[in-house]
Amino acid sequence: MPGRRVLLGVIGRPHGVRGLVRVHSYTAEPADLTAYGPLQDENGRRFDIAWRGEGVAAVAELRDGVRVPVSDRDAAARLTNLRLYIARERLPAPEPEEFYLADLIGLEASDAGGPVGRVAAVHDYGAGASLEIERGEKPPLVVPFTRACVPEVDVAGGRVLVNPPAELDAPPAEAAA
Numbered sequence: 001m002p003g004r005r006v007l008l009g010v011i012g013r014p015h016g017v018r019g020l021v022r023v024h025s026y027t028a029e030p031a032d033l034t035a036y037g038p039l040q041d042e043n044g045r046r047f048d049i050a051w052r053g054e055g056v057a058a059v060a061e062l063r064d065g066v067r068v069p070v071s072d073r074d075a076a077a078r079l080t081n082l083r084l085y086i087a088r089e090r091l092p093a094p095e096p097e098e099f100y101l102a103d104l105i106g107l108e109a110s111d112a113g114g115p116v117g118r119v120a121a122v123h124d125y126g127a128g129a130s131l132e133i134e135r136g137e138k139p140p141l142v143v144p145f146t147r148a149c150v151p152e153v154d155v156a157g158g159r160v161l162v163n164p165p166a167e168l169d170a171p172p173a174e175a176a177a
Contacts, residue, residue: 004088005040006102009033009049011084014076015056019069021076023049023057023084030055038062039084047084099155101129101145108159109133109143116141116162133162 012022025033031051038046046062059079060067070076088102101122109116117135122145129145143149143164152161
């Protein structure tokens with residue numbers, strides 16, 4: 001998919017024998033996942049999702065404009081862990097003082113001493129987001145995305161101010177001999 005994309009959901013394990021799947025939605029209201037129309041995977045394949053119950057959906061792949069429903073458990077199982085995206089441009093504009101995490105990627109990261117690097121990725125494994133900052137020859141710096149560690153975000157200005165805890169950028173301790 002050209003341009004930036006945003007992960008909106010992930011297909012989970014099959015549900016039953018008729019091709020239904022569990023779907024984990026990352027939208028504010030899980031049911032809103034279907035409001036964006038067809039979703040795409042990493043390879044650009046398009047999918048239509050139709051809710052059949054809480055967290056359970058029917059899935060159809062769109063091939064040349066034709067819906068090809070997933071109709072059995074084996075086909076549903078092959079979709080397990082399939083990530084579903086939309087183009088960033090299809091999302092509504094954020095409210096003032098808000099932003100999408102995807103908008104942070106590519107921003108210049110600076111600290112009180114000047115430029116640090118660029119935000120290469122935003123990670124969120126469930127315990128809170130973190131920013132991965134590429135720093136040229138140095139190893140990447142991963143900073144917790146908290147007000148203390150990232151006190152300022154200026155998407156329009158293309159930058160974030162970071163205040164990483166000192167231990168994050170400390171050289172590794174030498175192994176005891």
